[in-house]
Amino acid sequence: MKAIVYQKFGTTEVLQATEQPVPAIKANQVLVKVKAFSINPMDWKIRKGEMTLMSGSKFPKYTGTDFAGIVEETGAAVTGLKKGDEVFGVVKNMMKEGVSAEYVAVTASLVWKKPSQISFAQAAAIPVVGTAAVTSLEKMGNINSETNILVNGATGGFGMFLLQLLKQRGANVTAVTSNKGTAFAKKWGANTVIDYTKENVLSNTATYDIVIDLSGKMGYKTAKSIMKAKALFLNPTPQPIEIPVSLFMNLFRSKKHVVILSAPSAKYTDILLEAIKKGLEIEVNKVFPFSQYKEAYQYAEQGGYIGKVVVELN
Incomplete structure (x- = not known):
C-alpha cells in the first residue's frame, strides 16, 4: 500500500x-x-x-x-x-x-x-478538533445566555465545532475572525462578530467571562485586559512549559489560565454525533x-x- x-x-x-x-x-x-x-x-x-x-x-x-x-x-x-x-x-x-x-x-x-x-x-x-471543542465546553462549566465568551480565531476547524456547540447551549458568543470568516461565524451562531482586519478586540470596553484563543496568538497575558475578575482563559495550544506553570500560578490568581488537553473517546464522539443530528455543519x-x-x-x-x-x- x-x-x-x-x-x-x-x-x-x-x-x-x-x-x-x-x-x-x-x-x-x-x-x-x-x-x-x-x-x-x-x-x-x-x-x-x-x-x-x-x-x-x-x-x-x-x-x-x-x-x-x-x-x-x-x-x-x-x-x-x-x-x-x-x-x-x-x-x-x-x-x-x-x-x-x-x-x-x-x-x-x-x-x-x-x-x-x-x-x-x-x-x-x-475527531481531533471536535474532541477539542467538547473538552473546551467541559472546562467552561455551566454556561448560559448570561455567559459572555470570546472565541479568538473562530472559523478554523476547531472554531467551526465550538461556535455551533456553544450556540446549541445558548451562550453569548463574540467571534474574532477575518473578513472572509464573518459570514461563517454568524451562521455558526456567534452573537457578535469582530473582523480583526478592521478592529482590535483589545481596544473595546467589553469584558468576558471566558476567553478562548484558538489562533495561538493572543496569550494569557494579553487576554487579561479583557477578562472579568474571575474569568477563564482557555488555551488549546500551550507551550509545554505552560502546562505546569499555569497549574501553579492559578493557585494565586482569580483570572485562571486553563490548558486544554484533549483525547478522543466514545463519550465525546457521542456528543458530537448528537450535535450533527441537530444540524451541526x-x-x-x-x-x-x-x-x-x-x-x-x-x-x-x-x-x-x-x-x-x-x-x-x-
Missing part, C-alpha cells in the same frame, strides 16, 4: 509516498481502507521537531491523526463493527502513529460508524487528492482558511 512517511524533521519536503505492507491487525483492532484523512496543526508541529519530548526522534515517522473509510477486516475480539461498514476514527497515539495511508489498523474503540448524511471528507474532519474548505499530499500540507500550514483541509484517497 502507499503511505506517507518521513525520515527526518523538516518542511513538507521531507514527506515521501512509499510502498508499505498492509498492517496486520490485533484482536482489538480493525483494518480500515482509508477514504479521507484530515490535516491538523499537530501534524506539522511533530514533523518540524517541535514536539520531540513527546514524539521522540526515532524514524520513520508517520503523519495524520483522524480519518474516514470502510472496514476491511475486524479483529477476533471486535464487536459492533463488520466488513463494509463506513466509519471514521482516530489513532490512539498521534505522536507515534499516522493515518496517511491506503489502509490503517486502529483500535476498534476509537472507530465509529459514519453518519449517512455526511461525506467521508466531513467525517475525517471530526462540517465545512471542508479544500479537498486534495492523495497524489498532492505535499501541496495539501503546504496549504494547511499557511492557515487563514475556513473549516478543515482534507486529503482523499480513491
